[in-house]
Structures are given as structure tokens and as C-alpha cells.
Amino acid sequence: MRTVIKGLGHYVPENVVTNHDLAKLMDTNDEWIRERTGIVERRHVGRDGDEPTSVLGFKAAQKAIENAGIDKNEIDFIIFATLSPDLYFPGCGVQLQEYLGIDTVGALDIRNQCSGFIYALSTAHAYVQSGMYKNILVVGAENHSFGLDMTTRGRGVSVIFGDGAGAVIVGASDDESRGILSCNMHSEGKYAEELTMQFPGTKYGWADNLLDEDFKIEIEKIYPHMNGNFVFKHAVTRFPEAIQEAFEDAGESVENLKMLIPHQANLRISQFIQKRMNLSDDQVFNNIQKYGNTTAGSIPIALSEAAEQGKIQKGDLVCLAAFGSGFTWGSVLLRF
Incomplete structure (x- = not known):
């Protein structure tokens, strides 16, 4: 049996943020951003938006299921890759299972950031090849805008990232051409630590520290x-x-x-x-x-x-x- 992609879908928020929009928030400009990154615009949910990461993933997943031409109940496993989960725990996979209304299928969360989808797709491939699962929903989704430093101090990172989600249905097939x-x-x-977001995390403390009025943490770690x-x-x-x-x-x-x-x-x-x-x-x-x-x-x-x-x-x-x-x-x- 071959592991094939049976369906695809993607979703991005409606809110378009251009380089010119960012120039109103920080010391930057369209030419500076284009020259260094090639980016002209990106989509942002925003800090007060109603589309957390799990919802972005859900909307992409719905499109992938439709594109695959399968019933949602044919999905027997979920793999969700993200660095920006709705909650510290649990991960977005179980939330997606609930949104879809799929009965108690397993849900795995992958935290490999930019290579998260590669790791997720490779994992799905191994499951299919082992015969353990037949149709796996693989999602990669991010809501970066909730935690970016939208000031001149953070411009080197904040101008780069956007919000959105993509999903695929991975399954077994006897089509040898695919x-x-x-x-x-x-x-x-x-x-x-060359590319990281260090807080919240157990290395720098958690609840007790946050309750301490004398607790200080460097802005770079947030x-x-x-x-x-x-x-x-x-x-x-x-x-x-x-x-x-x-x-x-x-x-x-x-x-x-x-x-x-x-x-x-x-x-x-x-x-x-x-x-x-x-x-x-x-x-x-x-x-x-x-x-x-x-x-x-x-x-x-x-x-x-x-x-x-x-x-x-x-x-x-x-x-x-x-x-x-x-x-x-x-x-x-x-x-x-």
C-alpha cells in the first residue's frame, strides 16, 4: 500500500496586515521588509481575535475533508502541528477532535515549529505503512499575532510572521503511481536558543513566580x-x-x-x-x-x-x- 494525500485545504484570517500598516507601529518601511524577507503582507487574527489556533486548524480541516470526498467519521487519527497552541496544555489536537465531532479518535500534537508539518506528515506516513490507521488528518496551524512584539524593539521578528492553517488527509492507497x-x-x-520563545516555560519558573510582585523577567524571554x-x-x-x-x-x-x-x-x-x-x-x-x-x-x-x-x-x-x-x-x- 502507498501513503497518499487524499485531500487538501487551507484557511487564513480575513485581516490583511501590510508592510505599510506595520510602519505605523514600529520604525520600519515597506522597502526594508521586502528587501530582507520578500514579504508584502500577512494575515493576523490579532490579540482580540476570535480565531485561536485550533479554530484556524478546524477551518482548514473542514476544507481538506471535503476535498478528499470522505466522511469525517472515516478519519481514525489526528496529528496537529503548532508552536502556538490555544492552551499551555492540552494541545490543539483534542480540541480539533471535539470541533469535528469525531468519536474518541486519537489526537497527537507535534511541537517542531517550522518543520512541524514535515514531522507530522512523516509520522502519518509511518502509521499508514504500519497498517495502524487508514485515514489521518494532518494539520499545521499558527496564530502568531497574539504574541508578537509589535514595536521597533521586536521588528526583526514581528514583520516576518503571519497566521493561518493548512490541512491534508493522508491515507492508504493501492495506486502505485502516487x-x-x-x-x-x-x-x-x-x-x-538561537530561535526561541523562552517564556512561559519551566526553565524560568511558572505560577509561584508570577504571583510574586518582585518577580522580574527580561523582555527578550517573553x-x-x-x-x-x-x-x-x-x-x-x-x-x-x-x-x-x-x-x-x-x-x-x-x-x-x-x-x-x-x-x-x-x-x-x-x-x-x-x-x-x-x-x-x-x-x-x-x-x-x-x-x-x-x-x-x-x-x-x-x-x-x-x-x-x-x-x-x-x-x-x-x-x-x-x-x-x-x-x-x-x-x-x-x-x-
Whole structure:
């Protein structure tokens, strides 16, 4: 049996935040943001919005289920990837199970940030291949805007991230012309604090400290921190490594690649990889320009859009790749 993607869907909030909008909140401008990231606009729920991460994932999941042409009750497992859960615990997977009204199926949460969807899809593939589950709902979703530092102090991070969700239905098929061909996952934890959000977390205390009026914590630990140049240098090395590994494991040639869908971290990273691999513009799908970096949501959103726009068809060789916080990275090669 092959592990195939049976359906896709994505959802982004209606609220569009342009670079010009951000320039009203911090010392930045459209040219500065475009030059460094390629981003023109992104979607934000906002701090007072009514779409927490689980709801974003639910809306994407509904579309994926419809696109797959299955009944929701045919789903026998849920995998939810996010770094921005609604609650400290439990994770969003069980909330999604409740929203969908699926009777007591298992729900797994994955915390691998930018490579979360790669880890989730690889895990789903293993479950399908083992025969344990037949139809798995895999979701990548983020609500970043609730916790970004929207001041000049935080502009190096805050201009990059957006909100959104993507979902796929993964299942077993006897169609030998389709399916996942290879997966790889890697990590390098010594760089954990080069891209991190440290609080709340047990390393810096929790409830008792918050109740102490003398408790102080550095502002840098409350908001996301990124050593931008350091992350960029590692990303442009690990991305091509993971992609090459996927092709070697599958015994496929890069010359047969129809579409590379990289995690939408930075348009400059995608362009660097494209040039290094000698790929044409038609072989790399980018949508960071209008959505920003949606972390675990970026690959499934892009995959869903690429299919929706007819840029990938059944049987096409497609490579998904990601690098991010952890550091973690990996790739999935599949016949769509």
C-alpha cells in the first residue's frame, strides 16, 4: 500500500496586515521588509481575535475533508502541528477532535515549529505503512499575532510572521503511481536558543513566580527571539542537504522534480536554494509574499494553493522541505 494525500485545504484570517500598516507601529518601511524577507503582507487574527489556533486548524480541516470526498467519521487519527497552541496544555489536537465531532479518535500534537508539518506528515506516513490507521488528518496551524512584539524593539521578528492553517488527509492507497517515496527528519539541539520563545516555560519558573510582585523577567524571554543571520546561514545549508537526501533515499533524480514547496521562512532562502539546485521559477512555489511565515502552517497552505492553482497534478514529483527552530529540519518526497 502507498501513503497518499487524499485531500487538501487551507484557511487564513480575513485581516490583511501590510508592510505599510506595520510602519505605523514600529520604525520600519515597506522597502526594508521586502528587501530582507520578500514579504508584502500577512494575515493576523490579532490579540482580540476570535480565531485561536485550533479554530484556524478546524477551518482548514473542514476544507481538506471535503476535498478528499470522505466522511469525517472515516478519519481514525489526528496529528496537529503548532508552536502556538490555544492552551499551555492540552494541545490543539483534542480540541480539533471535539470541533469535528469525531468519536474518541486519537489526537497527537507535534511541537517542531517550522518543520512541524514535515514531522507530522512523516509520522502519518509511518502509521499508514504500519497498517495502524487508514485515514489521518494532518494539520499545521499558527496564530502568531497574539504574541508578537509589535514595536521597533521586536521588528526583526514581528514583520516576518503571519497566521493561518493548512490541512491534508493522508491515507492508504493501492495506486502505485502516487504516494510518499521518502521522508527524513533531523535535529541539532545545541542551537535551541538561537530561535526561541523562552517564556512561559519551566526553565524560568511558572505560577509561584508570577504571583510574586518582585518577580522580574527580561523582555527578550517573553517574545520570540531569532539570531537572524545565524539561522539564515544554517538554513541555506540544511535545506539542500535534506532535499538531496530525499531524492537519494527514493532513488529519484532531481531532474524529474515538478515542484519544490519549501517552508515559507524567507523568500531570500527559497531563492538561494532555487539557484543552488538550478531550478526554474516554475519548479519552486512561494507564497510568503502574501502570508508571511506561518511556521507549521506554511507548507500545507502552499501545497493546498499549488494544487488549487493547478500547478501540481496527480502523479507529479513534489518535494516538501523545512528548516527551523530546534534546530530541526527535514523533507518529504512524494508522487502527488
